[in-house]
Amino acid sequence: MKSLPPSASKGPVKFRMPTAENLVPIRLDIEIDGQRFRDAFSWNPDDPDSEVANFAKRTVKDLKLPPSFMTQIAQSIQTQLAEFRSFEGQEMQTKEKIVPLKLDLRVNNTVIRDQFLWDVSNFESDPEEFARTLCTDLDIIDPEVGPAIAVAIREQLYEIATQSVSSARESRLAKKGRRGAESITNSKMANGALDLMKIFGGKGSVLRKRKEWYLYEPIVDLLSNEEVEALDAREERTARLKKKLDDQEDSFQTPYSR
């Protein structure tokens, strides 16, 4: 392990979103009787649970969905919150780590693809602010794009945070006993993350190579309505196909499980 400045590792921290505001990304994808409802937003896990039911009620009313969606929405949110809370209380690794985040989103008619580096150990980061800046810089008018970007960032950060919980557990185990395990966790940690010492340490330049610029440049496409419809249809078809395959698998598996 390379030597870091003594203050570099802040020590273990209880699990939370590695952002300024501890908001959990929630994604809903519910289909009842051929009607599909998809949404993504962030939720404050400190809010009382009664808010979930209220939110579901409100959403169903506002979007004029059939009432059967209400329980489904509430349930889905609750499950995702419960999953988040299962990590709470555990320790997570806070070693400085910069990872590339990727965006590939379609919101209404806007398609946005982007890649950038994010400091996962910085607990003051603000995905919402970043998304806002991105939208104003690129003159994206659709108000739904910004929040969608922020949620997408949060989702990736959430995943990384959960990974860091497990790696924290592993490093604790490693400290207790075998020394060899440490290198394993490090190699796992480095997965996707940048080699900070190499880039920011002695001699490397923080200017990106010109031929790599396009990789880290946002690409925004505005689709026509026809294109959106075509895309929607295709997505639905693949989803149905997948579902069918899953069902088949289930039917194959049942005889074995009995």
Next chain:
Amino acid sequence: MAPAPEDDDVELSSSKPLDREFYTIPISSSWFQWDEIHETERKSLPEFFDGSSVSRNPRVYKEYRDFIINKYREEPSRRLTFTEVRKSLIGDVGALYRVFLFLDRWGLINFGAPVVARDDERAVVTAASVVEEGLPVGVRVVPASTAAVGAQGSAAGGDSGFRLPPLTSYADVFGDWMPGRGPVCGVCGKHCEPGEHETTRDGFFKCQKCSFEKGDEGKSGDGSKTNDHMNGNCDFGTRTWTDAETLLLLEAVMKHGDDWDLIAQHVRTKNKVDCIARLIQLPFGEHILGTIGGKCEIRNSNSQPADIRTIHHGTTENLQEIMSTDDKHDIQNDVEKVVEESSAAPPLKKRCRPSIIDATDSLMQQVALLATAAGPDIAAAAADAAVSALCKENPDIMNGFAADQHEATDKFASYTTQNELGSELTNQVQDVERNKEADISEPVPEKFAATAFRIRAAVATSLGATAARAKLLADQEEREIELLMASIIDMQLKKIQHKMKHFEELESIMEKEYADIQQQKESILEEWITVLQQSVGAGVQRWRDHAIPWSLLNSVL
């Protein structure tokens, strides 16, 4: 110190505009220096300096900062966005964004660019702005990098990515700077071609080294070129100004005006050129700061090198010229009631109307606009005043404008009614002239007077011509209006006459009818009488005569 002739060479070679560029930063950001990290930066972005992170250290910060500023300066009129910056820098976007915001807030980037709505505070500053003639304090002269000259073709192309950091060296604009020389940095300029990032750092260090060498040699004038941004409190190495010296300088300026030899004697520790350079640099108050947006626009709209007002450091003549124009402005200032805010204010600034600022590139357009806005009387008066002012300056021109003056004085009588407006306009016209003069004051001292004279003559002639034309047009218009008016009145009269005729006809008809009726009445009466006579003659009984009336009477009762 640099001998003046060399500087003249520089100035004469201004046909190569890329040799020297200047950028505008707010005076509040004058702490900025390419080769140093200032306390402000340390305080505002502590994360880079507290050593708590591997990815954020002072070196990384400096690279980020330098890259962002250079990126902006590729196209200073365009607003640089964060999204553009982040694709070419490796690092946490959050940290990058904070650096970007910091630079943006201090005006080190996006200062000349159009202000977006959310930047309220800056808009306020702009509102309280003052345009300064000649040498705005907020504007710094920066010699362009050799790298930039090398990559001239691509830079002119516009999109071009990025001129590699000429950041390196250090600010010494007033030193013995010369274009195109300096083998060391020239080499590094070649190294710094866009795309070759690996060699960037080599070039970087080379440049810095050479600048240091230069500093050590005490600016011996060996011609090594430094390419850098000049700082407000520019550190001159050995020629640093102490507060006491600055005070002395200001005192001397107050006392001796623009006699730089006397001023230098007064300051004693510094020579003439140093004094001039120092005075140019002095921040004469925050309020100068905001005007720079306008200046930038002017600069951008004019690609001609002559319009770029470069500060010419070496030649005293130039400065004196500017000073003398500024003296005139001071007189004008009283008229325009400009509040001089700074106590230490030497005669270097002047309030200008925004319209004038726009007009510096198209004088005739402005004059035409004013002429249309103010009407022929005032335009004529203005032309007259302008010409007479010019004649006062140089009586030789008098003859040249005799015709124009005559033209103008014709209208002078009506001018008195709108005296106030007219005088204001005169001021504006004179301002425009002065702007022009300031623009033109290129330092070729021998030829200067002649050119200035010719240009003044041209300006005055054009003003007179414009005024005369305006008057002509107005007269024509007036005549047309009169004509139309007359025809309208004529038509109205005809109409009334027709009506009268009609009424007369009607009257005659009425009379005729009246006469007819009278006649009929008479004939009826006659008839009645004859009938009565006949009935009497025939001997009709009396009771029968009354039978009908009686029966009628009964029915009524």
